[in-house]
Amino acid sequence: MIELLAAGLAAVLFLIPVLAVPASVLAVAGLIGLLLVGVAIAARWRWAATAAACVFVADYGVSAWTAGGSAGLMGAAGIGAAVALLLWSVDMSRRLRGASVHGPVVVAHLVRWVSLGAIAITAAVVGRAIAGALATAMPPAAAPLLAALGAVGTLLVLATAIARAAGSGRHARREQRP
Numbered sequence: 001m002i003e004l005l006a007a008g009l010a011a012v013l014f015l016i017p018v019l020a021v022p023a024s025v026l027a028v029a030g031l032i033g034l035l036l037v038g039v040a041i042a043a044r045w046r047w048a049a050t051a052a053a054c055v056f057v058a059d060y061g062v063s064a065w066t067a068g069g070s071a072g073l074m075g076a077a078g079i080g081a082a083v084a085l086l087l088w089s090v091d092m093s094r095r096l097r098g099a100s101v102h103g104p105v106v107v108a109h110l111v112r113w114v115s116l117g118a119i120a121i122t123a124a125v126v127g128r129a130i131a132g133a134l135a136t137a138m139p140p141a142a143a144p145l146l147a148a149l150g151a152v153g154t155l156l157v158l159a160t161a162i163a164r165a166a167g168s169g170r171h172a173r174r175e176q177r178p
Contacts, residue, residue: 002096003041006049006089009082010037013056016079017063026066029059040090044097049090053083077124081117084158088113112165116158123157 014030036052039045060079092109135143 002089002093002101006037006041006086006093009086009089010034010052010056013060013079013082013086016075017056017059021063021066023063023066026059026063029055029062033059037086037090041093044090044094046087046091046094049087053087056086057083073124073128074121077121080124081120084116084120085113088116116161116165119161120154120158123154127154 010033014034017026018030033052033055036048036055040048040052057079060076064076131147131149
């Protein structure tokens with residue numbers, strides 16, 4: 001079941017750049033990403049999923065650059081959340097290895113995934129608002145520094161959220177053991 005989620009996310013990550021800018025180069029890169037996801041799902045290899053994520057992000061970057069260089073905030077945050085969920089679902093598939101997963105476990109993971117997506121989008125919106133406010137008060141030469149600080153801040157928020165989610169999963173497993 002989790003493999004279907006990974007495949008669906010890969011299809012979305014393939015389609016978004018191709019629909020934004022119909023170019024054969026983007027389609028070929030996206031197909032390579034899909035092939036890598038297929039390998040990751042079939043062989044349960046994390047490196048193939050990571051390589052596919054890199055291909056999909058590069059594909060999205062090229063499509064944004066080709067379209068005029070203005071990637072929308074929600075599109076970029078959505079791509080980031082989809083990539084994170086793709087990697088998470090492939091890793092979960094690898095760890096479960098065909099085990100039977102029941103409703104409460106699925107619901108708990110869906111809540112975590114939705115929370116991660118909401119945190120990513122909120123962090124991007126807040127970061128953009130702060131950067132916009134600071135950009136008007138600072139000289140234009142400071143814009144790259146503000147962009148870098150905003151990216152680092154967003155990554156720190158996401159890393160904290162992922163670490164807390166992983167930590168709560170470990171504690172729950174310890175409590176269940178006899």
